[in-house]
Amino acid sequence: MKKLLYLAVFCSAGFYQANAQQQTAKKPLTHDVYDSWKGVDGESISNNGKFVLFNVNPQEGDGELLMRNLVTNNTTTFARGTKASFTNDSRYAVFQIKPEYQKVRQLKLKKKKADDLPKDSLAIVMLENMNVVKMPRVKSYQLPKEGNNWVAYHLEKELPAKKEDKKAEGEEKKAEAKKPLPKNKKYNGTQLVLRNLQTGQEQRYDRVIDYTFSEKGNMLYFVKDELDSLHKAGVYAVNTADLKVMPIDTGKVTYKGLTPDKAGEQLAFVATNDTLEAEIRYFALHHWTKKDNRKTVLADTASAGMPKAWMVSEHGRLNFSEDGRRLFFGTFPRPTRYEKDTTQLEEDKVNLDIWTYKDPLIQPMQLKNRDREMKRSFLAMYDLRGKRMQQLATLEMPDVYLDAYGQGDVALGVSDEKYKITIGYDTPTRKDAYLLDLKKGTRKQVLNETRGFPRLSPQGNYVYWYEPTDSSWHTLATKNGKDLNLTKRIGLPFYDETNDVPALPGSYGLAGWVENDSYLLVYDKFDIWKLDPTGKKAPVNLTDKYGRQNKLTFRYEQLDNEQKFIPANATLYLSAFNNTDKSNGYFLDYVSREAQPQKLVMSANSYSRLTKAKDDNRFTFRRGSFQEFPDLYIAATAFDKPTQLSNANPQMKDYLWGTVELVNWKSTDGIPLEGLLYKPENFDASKKYPMIVYFYERSSDGLYSHKTPAPSASTVNISYFVSNGYLVFVPDIVYQNGYPGESAMDCIIPGVQKLVMQGFVDEKNMALQGQSWGGYQIAYMVTKTNLFKAAMAGAPVSNMTSAYGGIRWGTGLSRQFQYEKTQSRIGGTLWEKPMQFIENSPLFFADRVETPLLIMHNDQDGAVPWYQGIEYFMALRRLNKPVWMLVYNGEDHNLMQRKNRKDLSVRMSQFFDYYLKGAPMPVWMKQGVPSVLKGKDYGFELIEPEPQPEVAGEATE
Numbered sequence: 001m002k003k004l005l006y007l008a009v010f011c012s013a014g015f016y017q018a019n020a021q022q023q024t025a026k027k028p029l030t031h032d033v034y035d036s037w038k039g040v041d042g043e044s045i046s047n048n049g050k051f052v053l054f055n056v057n058p059q060e061g062d063g064e065l066l067m068r069n070l071v072t073n074n075t076t077t078f079a080r081g082t083k084a085s086f087t088n089d090s091r092y093a094v095f096q097i098k099p100e101y102q103k104v105r106q107l108k109l110k111k112k113k114a115d116d117l118p119k120d121s122l123a124i125v126m127l128e129n130m131n132v133v134k135m136p137r138v139k140s141y142q143l144p145k146e147g148n149n150w151v152a153y154h155l156e157k158e159l160p161a162k163k164e165d166k167k168a169e170g171e172e173k174k175a176e177a178k179k180p181l182p183k184n185k186k187y188n189g190t191q192l193v194l195r196n197l198q199t200g201q202e203q204r205y206d207r208v209i210d211y212t213f214s215e216k217g218n219m220l221y222f223v224k225d226e227l228d229s230l231h232k233a234g235v236y237a238v239n240t241a242d243l244k245v246m247p248i249d250t251g252k253v254t255y256k257g258l259t260p261d262k263a264g265e266q267l268a269f270v271a272t273n274d275t276l277e278a279e280i281r282y283f284a285l286h287h288w289t290k291k292d293n294r295k296t297v298l299a300d301t302a303s304a305g306m307p308k309a310w311m312v313s314e315h316g317r318l319n320f321s322e323d324g325r326r327l328f329f330g331t332f333p334r335p336t337r338y339e340k341d342t343t344q345l346e347e348d349k350v351n352l353d354i355w356t357y358k359d360p361l362i363q364p365m366q367l368k369n370r371d372r373e374m375k376r377s378f379l380a381m382y383d384l385r386g387k388r389m390q391q392l393a394t395l396e397m398p399d400v401y402l403d404a405y406g407q408g409d410v411a412l413g414v415s416d417e418k419y420k421i422t423i424g425y426d427t428p429t430r431k432d433a434y435l436l437d438l439k440k441g442t443r444k445q446v447l448n449e450t451r452g453f454p455r456l457s458p459q460g461n462y463v464y465w466y467e468p469t470d471s472s473w474h475t476l477a478t479k480n481g482k483d484l485n486l487t488k489r490i491g492l493p494f495y496d497e498t499n500d501v502p503a504l505p506g507s508y509g510l511a512g513w514v515e516n517d518s519y520l521l522v523y524d525k526f527d528i529w530k531l532d533p534t535g536k537k538a539p540v541n542l543t544d545k546y547g548r549q550n551k552l553t554f555r556y557e558q559l560d561n562e563q564k565f566i567p568a569n570a571t572l573y574l575s576a577f578n579n580t581d582k583s584n585g586y587f588l589d590y591v592s593r594e595a596q597p598q599k600l601v602m603s604a605n606s607y608s609r610l611t612k613a614k615d616d617n618r619f620t621f622r623r624g625s626f627q628e629f630p631d632l633y634i635a636a637t638a639f640d641k642p643t644q645l646s647n648a649n650p651q652m653k654d655y656l657w658g659t660v661e662l663v664n665w666k667s668t669d670g671i672p673l674e675g676l677l678y679k680p681e682n683f684d685a686s687k688k689y690p691m692i693v694y695f696y697e698r699s700s701d702g703l704y705s706h707k708t709p710a711p712s713a714s715t716v717n718i719s720y721f722v723s724n725g726y727l728v729f730v731p732d733i734v735y736q737n738g739y740p741g742e743s744a745m746d747c748i749i750p751g752v753q754k755l756v757m758q759g760f761v762d763e764k765n766m767a768l769q770g771q772s773w774g775g776y777q778i779a780y781m782v783t784k785t786n787l788f789k790a791a792m793a794g795a796p797v798s799n800m801t802s803a804y805g806g807i808r809w810g811t812g813l814s815r816q817f818q819y820e821k822t823q824s825r826i827g828g829t830l831w832e833k834p835m836q837f838i839e840n841s842p843l844f845f846a847d848r849v850e851t852p853l854l855i856m857h858n859d860q861d862g863a864v865p866w867y868q869g870i871e872y873f874m875a876l877r878r879l880n881k882p883v884w885m886l887v888y889n890g891e892d893h894n895l896m897q898r899k900n901r902k903d904l905s906v907r908m909s910q911f912f913d914y915y916l917k918g919a920p921m922p923v924w925m926k927q928g929v930p931s932v933l934k935g936k937d938y939g940f941e942l943i944e945p946e947p948q949p950e951v952a953g954e955a956t957e
Contacts, residue, residue, distance in 0.1 A: 049616025147217020189225030214264025305389030316377035321406035330377025365812030408460030424814030711901035810862025
């Protein structure tokens with residue numbers, strides 16, 4: 001009889017780890033450590049630079065909010081704190097407190113309703129003395145963007161009165177409580193509280209469903225829900241100077257989109273009297289001014305300037321210009337009204353999609369975008385001084401872009417409507433661009449069939465774009481300007497030099513515009529260039545070619561999220577990446593001063609999320625590496641003495657970890673390549689280790705990236721496997737058009753062979769793992785080589801001929817573009833290059849597969865059609881090849897549900913442990929799990945091999 005060894009569902013640290021545990025105090029990672037492994041996020045530094053807030057949260061469970069006083073170096077911890085903010089004056093911190101994770105979980109197990117579950121609380125901390133005030137059952141809060149002294153917080157619904165409380169109430173109160181609610185009325189409004197942070201004084205407003213502050217905090221606006229015929233819905237304003245409540249409008253059924261102007265002196269919103277059941281709801285645009293406390297209707301279906309049979313959109317974004325003189329809103333064509341056929345039963349109605357060759361977008365894309373199209377709006381403008389409406393966007397020109405302030409006299413219209421029929425095989429999509437004169441109401445076409453993405457400069461003086469057809473940056477002056485190529489004469493590439501797909505290469509991007517639209521800052525592979533948009537001044541290498549000379553890639557760090565332009569006298573903080581040794585850091589440079597970039601910090605680490613205090617020269621950032629979790633640090637301008645603020649995972653010291661190093665070799669075609677080799681801790685070059693080869697396209701730039709132990713969405717967790725005695729090799733791949741599968745072989749196999757020649761790789765126990773594009777390459781490789789003992793392919797394309805004509809259900813797009821122009825790299829249509837489609841399709845060579853293969857392909861995959869995995873599995877199954885397929889129900893391309901990620905992690909490690917380490921085979925691999933046991937028996941138990949009979953006459957130990 002076979003003996004079953006039961007393992008915990010999420011713990012597969014097998015018997016083979018026992019010796020390692022005896023030899024060292026450190027433990028290998030197991031699947032049950034994931035929940036407790038923590039991350040750092042939500043960091044914020046006060047404007048005065050004296051305090052830092054950040055969250056330390058486990059992957060599952062209760063986290064903490066930590067506050068560091070940078071003057072005293074004291075750290076205060078708030079259990080379960082989240083969504084934290086400092087006030088602008090750096091006097092207070094405000095945050096929400098989540099309920100206990102386990103308490104909520106237990107109540108969910110008892111099938112408690114959402115309203116009965118514990119809710120967030122609000123905490124306000126006075127930073128001067130760390131006094132804390134808490135309020136229960138708060139669902140949201142807001143602070144003014146620029147103002148001080150005020151916080152508004154919105155309460156959850158009140159809890160039902162307890163029985164003992166009801167007994168104490170008077171008979172009149174009881175009768176009121178029992179009064180039936182009006183039919184078809186859902187009460188959503190709850191109490192809104194306006195609190196003065198200095199005095200603690202509060203004002204409360206009932207039945208609120210929406211609210212917002214003006215930027216300066218001088219006004220609070222809110223919408224009340226209807227209670228009954230005497231208490232109608234309405235919009236109200238509160239002047240925070242005197243707490244006077246001003247009714248703006250009441251009596252409508254729905255109010256939406258509360259939008260104040262920058263000064264807080266005006267308010268815009270849309271409203272309707274039509275009920276929710278109305279087939280068409282007619283909204284009107286409303287405008288209110290604080291000065292005279294007057295509300296007017298600016299636009300509705302009958303307004304001058306409204307296109308015929310159009311109406312105000314309830315989904316359009318409302319926005320005032322910076323100076324408050326213009327109001328932008330959305331309109332859309334009035335839907336066709338259809339009379340309901342009361343003679344037809346619902347089951348008699350035909351559900352049908354009609355595909356025609358004339359459709360601008362194919363039906364799957366139309367269906368995928370249906371909700372978005374139903375809510376689509378077209379930009380319109382109301383001139384508040386001239387008191388006139390002007391429609392800007394049209395059906396033929398649906399996208400209109402404004403300058404950064406909304407004050408200019410021109411707008412930019414962009415349209416791909418004429419070219420939509422080519423979406424799916426012609427990429428990037430062609431577009432036409434138009435300049436709109438907002439004074440005259442006219443438009444002029446300025447670009448025809450550009451492949452770029454034209455936009456307006458911050459002040460609207462220029463149209464700018466990167467043009468893929470000539471790999472150059474262009475500008476066009478909005479005042480009778482010509483198309484100028486700004487980078488052609490530089491003589492250096494501004495296109496992606498590593499592009500290896502059969503499509504026009506993209507750009508390296510841009511840093512932004514210098515104030516007054518004076519210069520455009522763009523990137524080449526290494527440096528930043530300062531371009532005169534008029535073309536009169538010669539381009540200037542702002543980083544003095546220091547990047548190209550030293551193989552450093554410089555990129556601008558925008559420290560102010562509200563920044564509309566880069567000041568002319570700005571000091572630039574730049575991220576730096578060394579393309580040779582992969583080190584990272586930060587440099588300093590200037591917009592208008594001639595100086596080489598000045599190094600602030602550069603090390604064998606990854607650096608990210610640089611943040612600066614608004615009124616102080618203190619910076620927070622993340623620093624990490626494979627062996628160092630990317631904790632939070634703070635430093636002054638020089639960056640010479642950074643202080644570590646967080647220590648999220650001190651338990652790392654208790655676990656076996658590993659190292660990573662850069663590996664170099666050449667492809668079969670002699671192309672120099674790089675890759676990453678992860679080795680177990682206490683690596684011994686005299687021993688042989690099993691090795692997993694994981695890849696996608698290029699990963700070597702991530703030499704110093706940290707790999708947090710976490711359940712897998714689709715790929716190997718490198719930290720887990722290295723901790724458990726595996727080598728993990730991650731090679732880069734360079735592709736040749738038309739030969740993606742062969743390119744993978746030509747790059748990966750020589751890299752593996754180089755490592756095998758060094759003597760520490762167990763060449764008899766190597767495996768492949770990859771997802772999506774990586775999964776395809778694995779499916780291809782196992783038809784060509786038996787070098788690997790096992791392979792796991794996630795969501796692989798197995799048949800390019802059927803996949804080519806398929807749909808990416810996540811977007812509704814035809815998959816044709818992928819094979820002709822992008823990642824699949826065939827470079828032509830199926831009828832132009834039929835043999836290359838077949839030669840690159842693993843399915844046609846399934847009979848050559850000898851490598852045991854584990855496939856994961858989920859039934860709601862929106863990127864690679866599920867049937868691609870099915871085709872390959874069915875072929876291998878018929879050929880009696882060892883193959884398994886994991887199908888997580890309801891899951892997409894990568895696993896999203898944590899329970900499924902945990903499950904996959906166990907199965908993947910069991911699969912590789914069996915083939916590469918000789919561990920027992922689990923039940924799910926040996927016997928499968930019948931559908932009748934689905935969700936009851938997971939098949940994780942390991943089947944011990946049967947003892948071998950003793951041979952007569954042979955000595956035994």
